Amino acid sequence: MKAAVEQILARLREQKVEVPADEVESRMRLLVEKFGVPEAEATRSVVNYFLKEHGIAPATFVARKTESLKVGEINGPGRWIDLEAKVVELWEPSSSAISQTGLIGDETGTVKFVKWTKSDLPQLEQGKSYHFKNVVTDEFGGRFSIKLNRTSGIEELESAVAAAEAPAGGAVQEMKIAEIKDPARWIDLRAKVVQLWDPTSETISQTGLIGDETGVIKFVKWAKSELPDLVEGESYLFKNVVTDEFEGRFSVKLNKTSAIEKLAEEVAAAEVQAGGGAQEIKISEISEPARWIDLRAKVVQLWEPTNEAISQIGLIGDDSGVIKFVKWAKSDLPELVEGGNYLFKNVVTDEFEGRFSVKLNRTSGFETLEEEIEVIPQEARFTGVIVGVQKGSGLIKRCPICRRMLTKGVCGEHGKQEGTYDLRIKAVLDDGVRVQEVLINRERTESLVGISMEEAKAMAMEALDHEVVKGMIGERLLGRYYTVSGPTVDRYILVETIYEAPPASAEEAEALLARIQEVI
Numbered sequence: 001m002k003a004a005v006e007q008i009l010a011r012l013r014e015q016k017v018e019v020p021a022d023e024v025e026s027r028m029r030l031l032v033e034k035f036g037v038p039e040a041e042a043t044r045s046v047v048n049y050f051l052k053e054h055g056i057a058p059a060t061f062v063a064r065k066t067e068s069l070k071v072g073e074i075n076g077p078g079r080w081i082d083l084e085a086k087v088v089e090l091w092e093p094s095s096s097a098i099s100q101t102g103l104i105g106d107e108t109g110t111v112k113f114v115k116w117t118k119s120d121l122p123q124l125e126q127g128k129s130y131h132f133k134n135v136v137t138d139e140f141g142g143r144f145s146i147k148l149n150r151t152s153g154i155e156e157l158e159s160a161v162a163a164a165e166a167p168a169g170g171a172v173q174e175m176k177i178a179e180i181k182d183p184a185r186w187i188d189l190r191a192k193v194v195q196l197w198d199p200t201s202e203t204i205s206q207t208g209l210i211g212d213e214t215g216v217i218k219f220v221k222w223a224k225s226e227l228p229d230l231v232e233g234e235s236y237l238f239k240n241v242v243t244d245e246f247e248g249r250f251s252v253k254l255n256k257t258s259a260i261e262k263l264a265e266e267v268a269a270a271e272v273q274a275g276g277g278a279q280e281i282k283i284s285e286i287s288e289p290a291r292w293i294d295l296r297a298k299v300v301q302l303w304e305p306t307n308e309a310i311s312q313i314g315l316i317g318d319d320s321g322v323i324k325f326v327k328w329a330k331s332d333l334p335e336l337v338e339g340g341n342y343l344f345k346n347v348v349t350d351e352f353e354g355r356f357s358v359k360l361n362r363t364s365g366f367e368t369l370e371e372e373i374e375v376i377p378q379e380a381r382f383t384g385v386i387v388g389v390q391k392g393s394g395l396i397k398r399c400p401i402c403r404r405m406l407t408k409g410v411c412g413e414h415g416k417q418e419g420t421y422d423l424r425i426k427a428v429l430d431d432g433v434r435v436q437e438v439l440i441n442r443e444r445t446e447s448l449v450g451i452s453m454e455e456a457k458a459m460a461m462e463a464l465d466h467e468v469v470k471g472m473i474g475e476r477l478l479g480r481y482y483t484v485s486g487p488t489v490d491r492y493i494l495v496e497t498i499y500e501a502p503p504a505s506a507e508e509a510e511a512l513l514a515r516i517q518e519v520i
Contacts, residue, residue, distance in 0.1 A: 067079070069081045079136070088110055280293070286349050346363055394424075438494075439492050
């Protein structure tokens with residue numbers, strides 16, 4: 001919502017229209033939250049409303065004006081600008097939604113850029129110079145960046161733009177971990193590898209914690225860096241690593257310009273606690289990554305592992321909430337049972353895109369509890385259009401022992417099984433700003449789609465293909481607006497209520513605003 005309000009204010013300022021931010025936000029919230037208008041539609045309606053209020057025809061607003069700036073002249077978010085800049089550094093994207101990210105610069109400075117996958121723009125090459133057209137400025141934590149979307153453009157320049165290059169290995173300042181205060185800074189570090197974690201992506205060669213006498217910090221060594229493997233417990237001189245920041249927490253990244261030298265002398269650093277030596281807390285008290293804790297929790301749900309490095313994955317919960325867990329294959333820990341109650345010892349917290357999780361590795365442990373742990377999940381509500389029906393939807397078979405979905409009649413834990421039938425929907429909703437994944441169980445699937453389990457089985461038998469049920473669900477649901485509510489478990493809403501919510505058109509949105517204005 002904040003980004004949409006800033007965008008509206010920026011567009012209005014281009015037309016010399018000044019409106020209080022709280023008034024814009026109030027109208028946006030009324031349309032989006034009370035009347036269920038998609039945010040993109042509501043944005044257009046609010047812009048048009050204020051333009052009309054100031055005697056400006058909306059048609060004159062269609063062509064967005066951009067201004068040519070230098071990097072050093074960027075001083076606010078929500079501005080549409082043109083830039084001539086050189087690609088100083090390319091980084092590994094942290095999300096499939098990002099096509100490319102890194103640093104671009106000119107003679108006045110450097111700035112982070114993000115090129116969204118949906119922009120369908122050509123790939124940038126490190127060291128080349130480009131004319132970036134119609135990019136939008138953004139700000140987080142007082143630091144500016146630029147975003148390239150589907151309305152942006154890129155043209156390669158024949159002449160190179162002068163810009164500071166990423167410094168060569170070793171040509172940077174050596175510092176302590178506690179002295180790291182800014183992202184996108186190239187530094188050297190003398191540190192000990194405190195902990196190695198199992199990478200969750202093929203783009204990552206190694207990840208974990210390094211430390212010196214002043215503290216510890218997360219590191220990521222990209223696969224493309226082609227650097228030698230680090231050894232847990234060994235000390236190194238890390239040359240030309242780049243600092244990064246997410247939600248106020250710093251990390252360091254090792255890429256193809258970085259280097260590693262093993263040190264003869266050991267660097268003093270806090271060691272990882274042995275199993276059971278961590279503080280016992282509630283799930284709702286988890287507020288930072290890389291913290292070693294104990295938890296009393298119930299295994300709420302077990303999912304199919306998507307990587308051979310993962311032994312088990314799913315959700316655990318207590319009376320304060322639920323959280324995703326990952327048990328690494330290398331941990332050599334016994335199997336957890338869905339519905340079982342455990343004391344988890346020395347698990348480490350992690351964070352990705354604002355969501356916390358806990359990881360069980362070789363230093364972790366757990367004990368079965370006789371007490372029954374009450375789980376109270378959080379509730380959520382979401383309105384959007386169904387844009388995807390995922391694999392695993394429709395008529396499926398589950399393992400009769402652990403309830404995992406069978407793949408070609410085989411359970412990943414219990415081998416070949418006859419299985420029991422189930423009917424479900426794994427869908428993706430989009431409200432124009434973000435997407436939300438939902439899980440719909442058999443009872444609600446039957447009601448929503450208008451087909452019973454027996455009818456679904458008959459359909460599959462007639463077609464000799466279970467996928468026909470998934471296809472039918474997609475035909476009936478895709479492109480339609482729904483409001484769902486239910487408890488949240490990791491990235492999913494477990495749907496308890498669902499009803500169709502037709503989107504408001506631009507004309508309906510404007511009419512609503514007019515009626516609201518009359519009441520006010």
